Amino acid sequence: MYTQSLDLPNTDAGNTDSAGLPTEAAFLARIARDEKIEPQDAMPEAYRKSLIRQISQHAHSEVVGMLPEGNWITRAPSLKRKEILLAKVQDEGGHGLYLYSAAETLGASRDDMIDALHSGKAKYSSIFNYPTDSWADIGTIGWLVDGAAIMNQVPLCRCSYGPYARAMIRVCKEESFHQRQGFDIVRALCEGTPAQKQLAQESVNRWWWPTLMMFGPHDSDSEHSGQANAWGIKRISNDDLRQTFVDVTVPQAAFLGLTLPDPLLEWNAERGHYDFGPLDWDEFWRVVRGDGPCNAERLNDRVEAFEKGRWVREAAVAHAARHAARAVSIASEKIAA
Amino acid sequence: MSTSPESSWSLFEVFIRSKQGLDHKHVGSLHASDAAHAVTLARDVYTRRQEGVSIWVVPSNAITASDPDQRADNFDPMASKIYRHPTFYDIPEEIGHM
Ligand SMILES: [Fe+2]
Numbered sequence: 001m002y003t004q005s006l007d008l009p010n011t012d013a014g015n016t017d018s019a020g021l022p023t024e025a026a027f028l029a030r031i032a033r034d035e036k037i038e039p040q041d042a043m044p045e046a047y048r049k050s051l052i053r054q055i056s057q058h059a060h061s062e063v064v065g066m067l068p069e070g071n072w073i074t075r076a077p078s079l080k081r082k083e084i085l086l087a088k089v090q091d092e093g094g095h096g097l098y099l100y101s102a103a104e105t106l107g108a109s110r111d112d113m114i115d116a117l118h119s120g121k122a123k124y125s126s127i128f129n130y131p132t133d134s135w136a137d138i139g140t141i142g143w144l145v146d147g148a149a150i151m152n153q154v155p156l157c158r159c160s161y162g163p164y165a166r167a168m169i170r171v172c173k174e175e176s177f178h179q180r181q182g183f184d185i186v187r188a189l190c191e192g193t194p195a196q197k198q199l200a201q202e203s204v205n206r207w208w209w210p211t212l213m214m215f216g217p218h219d220s221d222s223e224h225s226g227q228a229n230a231w232g233i234k235r236i237s238n239d240d241l242r243q244t245f246v247d248v249t250v251p252q253a254a255f256l257g258l259t260l261p262d263p264l265l266e267w268n269a270e271r272g273h274y275d276f277g278p279l280d281w282d283e284f285w286r287v288v289r290g291d292g293p294c295n296a297e298r299l300n301d302r303v304e305a306f307e308k309g310r311w312v313r314e315a316a317v318a319h320a321a322r323h324a325a326r327a328v329s330i331a332s333e334k335i336a337a
Numbered sequence: 338m339s340t341s342p343e344s345s346w347s348l349f350e351v352f353i354r355s356k357q358g359l360d361h362k363h364v365g366s367l368h369a370s371d372a373a374h375a376v377t378l379a380r381d382v383y384t385r386r387q388e389g390v391s392i393w394v395v396p397s398n399a400i401t402a403s404d405p406d407q408r409a410d411n412f413d414p415m416a417s418k419i420y421r422h423p424t425f426y427d428i429p430e431e432i433g434h435m
């Protein structure tokens with residue numbers, strides 16, 4: 001995954017004032033000393049709330065992120081690709097779990113977080129509201145989307161909240177495989193028939209701009225960025241991360257013989273970076289607010305999967321209860337004997 | 338959809354021994370219906386790349402932790418007891434390794 005929208009505002013998560021808790025100044029001084037904050041430490045209420053919002057949005061993104069790729073598990077072109085994709089999607093489920101657990105250390109309830117996702121109240125990364133129409137999209141997602149996610153997530157390994165930082169270290173270890181398997185898919189297509197290469201090109205054309213949007217709004221329009229910086233949650237700005245991503249990706253596309261769909265993309269020797277064209281922020285906000293190509297479908301699929309899995313969770317509870325009861329009755333038989 | 342069965346799944350802390358001969362180390366937590374279930378889930382979540390050879394799970398509410406507000410009282414006194422460390426003592430060069 002996939003962290004883009006994690007500093008996007010939720011309708012219900014306002015900043016409360018931190019009266020009664022250790023002074024903001026003392027807390028900021030701890031952060032400035034690069035001390036990690038742990039679950040039982042005192043922290044401003046706004047810090048706690050902001051982290052819960054960010055970590056739960058991040059967790060939701062991992063979980064919803066399984067859907068576009070899950071779409072191709074049964075249709076992967078070979079057994080090897082199918083095994084790899086299954087492993088990748090399973091990782092994303094694990095990432096969701098690490099992150100929900102991190103949010104729970106702040107006092108958030110798992111049920112509440114899942115309710116918020118399923119009711120449409122919670123946000124997740126806008127990238128997963130785009131369709132995966134061809135097998136090439138699975139390659140592009142791994143290469144570009146997971147690539148962008150890595151760029152977002154590596155700085156979070158140093159974030160001030162201990163459980164979040166530790167979860168991100170675990171996640172980042174696994175993401176590298178995601179990006180490489182995606183690149184490998186795209187590369188196989190590019191080295192295949194002209195029709196296969198065209199499939200790859202069309203896919204990159206579709207995903208390039210939405211991927212750049214994963215880094216979130218411009219720094220100047222990002223309402224949580226300043227505070228997140230001061231709290232040691234966000235270490236590198238959206239625009240800087242986006243620029244780094246463009247700079248490393250352009251040569252990769254060139255290696256593959258693919259073009260990127262931006263006529264303004266050009267090396268700027270003076271800046272030492274690639275210049276690139278403006279993003280369609282109207283599209284970005286439309287997708288974030290629920291009007292992307294697949295928002296409704298993703299939520300429906302998520303809720304349906306949750307409901308279809310209900311009997312399994314209930315069976316696990318019944319099984320555990322029966323085991324516990326049996327253990328008690330064996331113990332009392334022993335006492336009686 | 339207010340009460341899901343997760344409400345009756347309790348929270349477990351997971352500890353993994355990464356290699357024979359090393360300590361079990363805390364790696365994270367998860368929800369499970371009982372301890373045996375937690376071990377199964379921990380295997381799936383935390384050892385997908387051979388990260389472990391052994392798993393412990395402990396109900397989270399069974400853990401008693403030191404009070405972070407007492408951190409200074411608990412741990413600062415040791416800062417002045419540097420004579421507990423071998424590096425406190427000068428060993429003449431002629432003696433060599435000791
Ligand atoms: Fe992930």
Ligand SMILES: [Fe+2]
Pocket residue numbers: 001092146149175178
């Ligand atoms: Fe990933």
